[in-house]
Amino acid sequence: MNTVLRAFGLTKSFRGKVAVDGIDLEVRAQERVALLGPNGAGKTTTLLMLLGVVTPDAGSIQLVGHQLPHGRSRALLNVGFAAGYLPLAERLRVREFLHIYGQLYGLTDPRPFVEEGLERFGIPHLARRMGTELSSGQRTLVGIVKATLHRPRLLVLDEPTASLDPDVAQRVRRGLLDMSEHQGTALLITSHDMIEVERLCERVVFISHGRVVADGSPAQVKEFYGRGDLEDVFLHLAGHAEPTPPITLAQETDRPL
């Protein structure tokens, strides 16, 4: 199976404090993976390193066939990123914002992709609104449309549904599943919503204190820790003061929808 992301031995410290401590991560084409862990576990730092935004202290990253940091620009032609905390650029209407980002992602004429993206996530009515007029949830949706305009092979989402109503979050999940199934997009998501993770992802990677502590399907992880749901596993792992030894529970995961 094609691998869209392969990272080995990622390490990062800030002012002597270890944020990420030797993370290995592989994501295959069309795979939907959740990167989970408590606040401060190192999730966002890991994502920013995988995207070439932050330089790791050690380790190597291969992103859609390109080695970082040298191949960053070429790799990002096939990668999308959205985060619940990212604002839209000011002084732009939604359609203008998406058009500009479509061009940055290499689309000569982004218009049909912009219209398709707005339809997919149910927000064509926002096209003429200014970015500053949107609610945080609407901004998140526009950010997700931006990240998916160029039909990326890998979509990285940091807390994508954190500010969304349950019905809108469901629409987002449907849109993401649709992309995964019909365009073969692999997903790498961080979230604190374990129900969402179970609905969307076929593999979960728990990190704690900057290290991977469990890696497998949601069912395998729950079974291994003897917990009824992922939230209990999360609470169990978050409660550990020290990282537990890493456990890889599966190489090939099932694909529940």
Add this chain to the structure above:
Amino acid sequence: MNTSVETLRPYTRAIEISQSWLRIRAIARRHAYVLKRSPHRLFDVTLWPLVDVLLFGSLGVFVSREGGAGLTAFGYLLSGIILWHVVYQSQIALSTGLLEETWSRNLLNLMVTPLTEIEYVLGVVLFGMVKVVIGVGIVAVTALGFYAFNISDLGWDLVPIVGVLLVVGWAISLFVIGVVLRFGSGAEALAWGIMFVVMPLSGVFYPTNALPAVLRPIAIALPTTHAFAAGRALLDHRGLEWGQLIIAISSAAGLLVVAVGFVVAMLRLFRRRGYVTRYS
């Protein structure tokens, strides 16, 4: 197999160049929207140039009425302020381009696209040239309309001088961008403040021998000093002073190389220390 890869290479390169140009245009377009939707940003390219030309033009008229050297000062003041706006507008356009991304917390959005740092700078410079044309155009037209001073009378010899001043403006803004990347938005006052330091040291309105002796070595090291001296030579009908121009071109090129080196080093530090989180 190797042959086909070799055959395809020029086409792959052509696609990459075309995509690069697309991204440069996208950045230029983004900043065009910013200017269109932010009337206060028009102050830099309309109001301040107008105020400057009124101030220095009227001062020139006043001293010229005294006769003697005052007549020379009139030309020095007006040509000086027009050429100064080439440096000022090119510097401000590029510096505020990056600052705009920090103000709207858009840096992370840009950094996760295929956009390279060079493409970003070229995109801002591309739209910045529009601002330079507007800003300098307003100064030149106002000088002509209010004071009958026509800068184009200096002829085509002005072109290389303007070129040097543009490059110096971009080099200064790369230093400003490097400092902002390193120290954050708190350093943004430098974008405007640094010009008030460079202006008197460059002999914009007077030969640098008018400066206090202790400052003259600094003035001589600045490319702008030699560009403005070459401009005054044109005004005095002494023709293009190649010696001054060559020093101006070579020192501007040197300054640009140092500025690029500085901003690249600051960008590496920015990525290594994860400073992007300041703006997201």
